[in-house]
Amino acid sequence: MIPLSLYVHFPWCVRKCPYCDFNSHEVRGGIPEAEYLEALMRDLEAALPEIWGRTVQTVFIGGGTPSLMSAAGLDRLLAGVRSRLTLAPTAEITLEANPGAIEAAQFAAFRAAGANRLSLGIQSFDDAKLAALGRIHSSAEAERAVELALRHFERVNLDLMYALPGQTLEEARRDIETAIAFGPGHLSAYHLTIEPNTAFHLKPPPVPDDDLAADMQEMVEATLAAAGYAHYETSAFAKPGEQCRHNLNYWRFGDYLGIGAGAHSKITDPSHHGSIRREARPRGPRDYLADPAARAWQPVAPADLPGEFMMNALRLIEGFDPALFEERTRLSLSTIGHALKQAEAEGLLMRGNERIAPTPRGQRFLNRLIGLFLAA
DSSP states (O other): OOOEEEEEEEOEESSOOTTOOSSOEEOOSOOOHHHHHHHHHHHHHHHGGGGTTOEEEEEEEEESOGGGSOHHHHHHHHHHHHHHSEEEEEEEEEEEEOOOHHHHTTHHHHHHHTOOEEEEEEEOSOHHHHHHTTOSSOHHHHHHHHHHHHHHOSEEEEEEEESOTTOOHHHHHHHHHHHHHHOOSEEEEEEOOOOTTSHHHHSOOOOOOHHHHHHHHHHHHHHHHHTTOEEEETTEEEOTTOSOHHHHHHHTTOEEEEESTTOEEEEEEGGGTTEEEEEEOOSSHHHHHHOTTOOEEEEOOGGGHHHHHHHHHTTBTTOBOHHHHHHHHOOOGGGGHHHHHHHHHTTSEEEOSSOEEEOHHHHHTHHHHHHHHHOO
């Protein structure tokens, strides 16, 4: 069976960050927590026939800011999930959180409710950079939140960003070194990207040029490697055994059921020759609450499968076993033979009998590499 994960979307946040293009909505007049939790269970129950008999390996509660949920609400959510699905005994259950004082005070209760991994959105330990990003926490609150997270959770990820407005190479280095000093098992380091439909896109801030941003990326990779973190995905670094299992399932083209406003699913149906379908829930919280069982779905055409697989798998530094491509897509590797040769010719890909992986050049020019398979 293809591994199955569950994603739960919590769409509210205190304030929309100017760089954020996720499906998040500022809290206005309070969060209808009880109503939303009920809607999530109705959504899940409507989806159960799609995944009968399958065991969920990981759960990821993302947003938005899921840590705005009460600890009692998280307990109710996870109890509802367990009563309707079979969770693996060692299931990884991740909760995204922000370092605001209100959420940080609940970390012990979140752990007691059943979350066993915390992903903390730090972004920077520099007050000026946090202000430029529109974050509502201070560097002192960030440091305190990290300390509390590591006290209460066995597995902690810290999210950082670089190439921030006005950032120097040394400022980016200080952020990474500060994070390392806490000793988390996992670090995510993202290059700030100006996305469409964001406040930064309408009014772009002064950000480092491409050369300086590239220097920052190289510094991040070298500094984390020296500290014992393996670079295992484009933006993810982990100590041994600390990789995010939920995200690995995405990158290995596993299945996932998404519930909540704007959540997406990818489900393989073994009874129909391994056909794959994608689903999307209504994005707006009001629309979702009005009909949690509503969803738009469409099959993934066989011609699109190679590109979709490679878009995920080539984010992994180690690449993938060729047999995985055939197992997850039900297509022969010869389907992408021409694109593989082209990628090798351009120095973007290395290929062996047991491993296909991006070269260092392919990692730097990942969009070009993936594009070869989207066009295949």
